[in-house]
Amino acid sequence: MGNVVDALAEASDEALLVLYGNGDPEAARLLTARLAPVAYRVAARMLGDPAEAEDVAQEAMLRLWRLAPDWQGGAARVSTWLYRVAANLATDRLRRRRTLPLDAAAEPADERPGAVAGLVAQDRAAALEAALMRLPERQRQAVVLRHLEGLANPEIAEIMEVGVEAVESLVARGKRGLTEALAGRREELGFDDG
Amino acid sequence: MMAETDRTDERLEAFFEAARREPPVPSEALLARIRAEARQVKDVARPVAAPVPRVPLRARLAQALGGWQGLGGLVTATAAGLWIGYAGIADPASYGGDILGLEPVAASVELMPGTEDFAALVIGE
Numbered sequence: 001m002g003n004v005v006d007a008l009a010e011a012s013d014e015a016l017l018v019l020y021g022n023g024d025p026e027a028a029r030l031l032t033a034r035l036a037p038v039a040y041r042v043a044a045r046m047l048g049d050p051a052e053a054e055d056v057a058q059e060a061m062l063r064l065w066r067l068a069p070d071w072q073g074g075a076a077r078v079s080t081w082l083y084r085v086a087a088n089l090a091t092d093r094l095r096r097r098r099t100l101p102l103d104a105a106a107e108p109a110d111e112r113p114g115a116v117a118g119l120v121a122q123d124r125a126a127a128l129e130a131a132l133m134r135l136p137e138r139q140r141q142a143v144v145l146r147h148l149e150g151l152a153n154p155e156i157a158e159i160m161e162v163g164v165e166a167v168e169s170l171v172a173r174g175k176r177g178l179t180e181a182l183a184g185r186r187e188e189l190g191f192d193d194g
Numbered sequence: 195m196m197a198e199t200d201r202t203d204e205r206l207e208a209f210f211e212a213a214r215r216e217p218p219v220p221s222e223a224l225l226a227r228i229r230a231e232a233r234q235v236k237d238v239a240r241p242v243a244a245p246v247p248r249v250p251l252r253a254r255l256a257q258a259l260g261g262w263q264g265l266g267g268l269v270t271a272t273a274a275g276l277w278i279g280y281a282g283i284a285d286p287a288s289y290g291g292d293i294l295g296l297e298p299v300a301a302s303v304e305l306m307p308g309t310e311d312f313a314a315l316v317i318g319e
Contacts, residue, residue, distance in 0.1 A: 036220055175202075
């Protein structure tokens with residue numbers, strides 16, 4: 001029994017999805033542990049709202065469960081599919097937000113009271129998240145996938161359904177935007193300007 | 195220019211590194227809801243995927259042949275046929291008569307009288 005569980009733990013996402021489709025409950029548990037955090041991370045960083053990110057992650061995983069019986073093997077990766085679904089669901093929510101009054105949207109974190117001495121990595125992470133929220137959503141998505149999820153440009157191109165050059169352009173513009181947004185905070189976040 | 199870009203990248207990388215170390219983590223409650231949905235989806239899909247109660251082949255055959263009574267008759271007739279063949283009885287009709295002590299009513303019955311003459315005519319004999 002232990003050997004079976006060990007073998008499952010080493011199985012690819014694709015193999016686990018097929019096993020889940022065949023009714024293996026352990027496969028569903030492993031897929032949840034592996035992939036739900038992925039969907040949640042991307043949604044949280046795109047939306048800047050944990051509650052909405054939870055809804056997106058749950059919906060993306062539900063779509064994965066429903067897809068399982070029809071999953072076509074081949075070159076497609078389950079994680080790529082999930083990144084795309086989660087990002088698209090998050091984008092839909094961002095578009096719906098535009099119709100809401102401005103004060104209903106998430107408050108940028110850099111509006112907080114001034115910084116104190118000894119800011120640590122947590123503050124830099126918070127500052128980056130706030131700066132990300134100021135980027136246009138496509139640039140934000142590309143930067144999150146490239147620099148926070150660590151994906152290669154061809155996979156990002158597949159997720160965003162654009163060419164690799166378009167990804168490079170989105171990432172470059174996104175980084176310029178981040179640099180500008182963070183410019184005023186370098187000193188307080190422990191960077192000198194020299 | 196290139197040096198400035200590198201410096202900017204380096205500064206940004208420190209922010210990225212910090213953010214990668216502090217990733218948003220899903221709550222255990224969310225993971226539990228996702229696992230529960232996985233079970234529900236599977237439970238809903240099962241009756242559709244599995245065929246409705248399967249009737250064993252033997253039962254379906256018996257039904258096609260008129261139930262167990264019909265099948266009983268068929269088995270009896272088959273056994274009798276086998277026995278007749280095995281025993282090598284040349285004329286089963288007369289044998290029945292012998293067993294039951296009856297005189298045969300007719301040795302043979304012509305269902306289509308005159309067929310032999312017609313066949314001869316066609317063949318040209």
